[in-house]
Amino acid sequence: MxxxxxxxxxxxxxxxxxxxxxxxxxxxxxxxxxxxxxxxxxxxxxxxxxxxxxxxxxxxxxxxxxxxxxxxxxxxxxxxxxxxxxxxxxxxxxxxxxxxxxxxxxxxxxxxxxxxxxxxxxxxxxxxxxxxxxxxxxxxxxxPFVPDIPGAHHAITSNEIFDLPHLPARVAVVGGGYIACEFAGILNGLGARVTQLYRGEQILRGFDDDVRGHVAGLMRAKGIDLRTETDVARIDRAEDGLVLTLVDGARLAVDCVLYATGRxxxxxxxxxxxxxxxxxxxxxxxxxxxxxxxxxxxxxxxxxxxxxxxxxxxxxxxxxxxxxxxGGEPTAADHSDVPTAVFTQPEIGTVGLTEAEARREAEVEIYRSTFRPMFHTLSGRDERMLMKMVVRKSDRRVLGVHIVGHAAAEMIQLAGVAVKMGATKEDFDRTVAVHPTAAEELVTMRDPVA
The missing domain is CATH 3.50.50.60 (FAD/NAD(P)-binding domain)
Structure with missing residues (x-):
């Protein structure tokens, strides 16, 4: 041929x-x-x-x-x-x-x-x-995936959100993954009144449990009405917008429904x-x-x-x-220890195993710190960062690093290099801190919390 x-x-x-x-x-x-x-x-x-x-x-x-x-x-x-x-x-x-x-x-x-x-x-x-x-x-x-419920055609997805003719005043974000949480933060920050609905017991399934709880608390503190263990049964058009009927019979009036229930x-x-x-x-x-x-x-x-x-x-x-x-060079893509970020507000940076994943594989030590970043000492904002490190006891190798806070994405890119190279907790400890920064917490956590 x-x-x-x-x-x-x-x-x-x-x-x-x-x-x-x-x-x-x-x-x-x-x-x-x-x-x-x-x-x-x-x-x-x-x-x-x-x-x-x-x-x-x-x-x-x-x-x-x-x-x-x-x-x-x-x-x-x-x-x-x-x-x-x-x-x-x-x-x-x-x-x-x-x-x-x-x-x-x-x-x-x-x-x-x-x-x-x-x-x-x-x-x-x-x-x-x-x-x-x-x-x-x-x-x-x-x-994007949208479940087949009555009135689903009234909803938009992450495809359409970028082309709306105006910013809606009241928005329901349906979903608990990274896309849903990111857009809940974006719309809230732009001035919309945001209600986020998720059928699970906690948002960000698959992420470290400490990260999930920390981000959920901060999202609520910023004014997002985050409701877990609930879902939408139907969507109806009303004179002044849309009305969501939830699975428990409650009703919610909004101007826009954004479905972010996976792809x-x-x-x-x-x-x-x-x-x-x-x-x-x-x-x-x-x-x-x-x-x-x-x-x-x-x-x-x-x-x-x-x-x-x-x-x-x-x-x-x-x-x-x-x-x-x-190219004549057989190459398989490496999918292990891939660092990633979630642009929630504040953002998440993560690489390697969660605590739960690591405990299924080996005996581990957990190093964790929450603190008020220096920026907020004068801003007056009550917002805390989270740093967490998962370490395998047998060889002290760092299996996972999880960060929540400003510039977490930038930090995790560099922490990802260390994790990918197989760095131990002592390798982190031997590294001199850059002061004053939030990132120095990664090399100054001394005592395990679990």
């Missing part, structure tokens, strides 16, 4: 773009199809615009904190439309960079939907024709089943450690595989695929 491409990538997000550019660098003929906007979820309607929103929402507290430092801050207000315009301009700039970098690498771009029709064939919706590729890479990411792999309608590609129960593309499916010519990377849904992980998987298939 003659091939039009050595590689055809479906999906122009972080993982697909990295794989395409590297494969082209190895001399491969590469085609890339993207039906929405290059950059994927992270750049267009995920990490990047969300972080810009976090920055915008933080100013409400910073104005208050400034008074403690002698500043006189006058009347202030937030202009949603002005912020959205600035955000849109930045996203357009980044999208253009993604497309330009693919073009400069020699990739052929197709701004349309693509579907797999066989082990080596892809149909392009722009003209309905099939192209032939020696290898096909699925990198279509994930999509599912974006494989619907891609034709993968017809091509013989095996999918998992959530629709995820099943792959081996080399990101290869059961069809030898078809691979998949990123959130569509439901392994570890983080942008930097998708990039690593895309790079590993390109090295393996086109």
């Amino acid at each position: 003659e091939f039009d491409y050595d590689l055809f990538v479906i999906g122009g997000g972080s993982g697909g773009v990295r794989a395409a550019r590297m494969a082209a660098g190895y001399g491969a003929r590469v085609g890339v199809a993207e039906e929405f906007r290059f950059g994927g979820t992270c750049v267009v309607r995920g990490c990047v615009p969300k972080k810009l929103m976090v920055y915008a929402s933080a100013f409400s507290e910073l104005f208050e904190d400034a008074e403690g430092y002698g500043w006189q801050v006058g009347p202030r207000s937030f202009d949603w439309s002005r912020f959205i315009a600035a955000k849109d301009a930045e996203i357009a700039r980044l999208e253009a960079i993604y497309a330009r970098n693919l073009d400069l690498a020699g990739c052929e771009l197709h701004r349309c939907r693509a579907e797999v029709t066989g082990p080596h064939t892809v149909r392009l919706a722009s003209h309905g024709h099939e192209v032939r590729a020696r290898h096909i890479l699925i990198a279509t990411g994930g999509t 599912v792999p974006n494989t619907a309608g891609l034709g993968l089943e017809k091509a013989g590609v095996a999918l998992g129960p959530r629709g995820e593309v099943l792959v081996d450690r080399w990101s290869q499916t059961n069809v030898p010519s078809i691979f998949a990377v990123g959130d569509v595989t439901d392994r570890l849904a983080l942008t930097p992980v998708a990039i690593r998987e895309g790079a590993a695929f390109a090295r393996t298939v086109f």
Whole structure:
């Protein structure tokens, strides 16, 4: 069979773009199809615009904190439309960079939907024709999940929140994961009255229990009406907004309902089943450690595989695929000890095992400290940071580090290097503290608390 491409990538997000550019660098003929906007979820309607929103929402507290430092801050207000315009301009700039970098690498771009029709064939919706590729890479990411309840069509998701025409005054955020908690903080900081509803007993399932409790307490202290062990039974349109009926019969009137109840792999309608590609129960593309499916010519990377849904992980998987298939250097992406951040307010930085996970594997010691950061000694804000370290007793190796507080994401990136290298508690202890900082707490915790 003659091939039009050595590689055809479906999906122009972080993982697909990295794989395409590297494969082209190895001399491969590469085609890339993207039906929405290059950059994927992270750049267009995920990490990047969300972080810009976090920055915008933080100013409400910073104005208050400034008074403690002698500043006189006058009347202030937030202009949603002005912020959205600035955000849109930045996203357009980044999208253009993604497309330009693919073009400069020699990739052929197709701004349309693509579907797999066989082990080596892809149909392009722009003209309905099939192209032939020696290898096909699925990198279509994930999509928000909304449960099937009466009135679910009245709700929005994290896809639509970035394009609302105005900031709603009353918002219900449904969900307890990192996306729900991040947007609850953002909307609260921008001035909306936020009620967060979660069916579980505590938010942020999968994170360390101390982190979960600490963040939940601070969210409530900031004015978020966080209700756990509850859920929405139905959503109805009312004259002045929406009315939620909860499972216990209670009713809640709001202007907007944001569902952040998880994401599912974006494989619907891609034709993968017809091509013989095996999918998992959530629709995820099943792959081996080399990101290869059961069809030898078809691979998949990123959130569509439901392994570890983080942008930097998708990039690593895309790079590993390109090295393996086109670089002659078999490489498997490493999914262990991946540092990550959650941009709640205050933010979370975490790497390695939680206390519960570590205790299932070994006997451990726990080092934990909560303290009022120096910034708030004059701001007057009653907000405490949390630092926690999980240490294996047998060899003193640090199995996990968990931080809640300002700049936690920046700190965990560097702590992640130490954890990945196998640092011991004594390695941390031998490191001289940088004073005065919050981060010095990581190297000054001396006595275990458990």
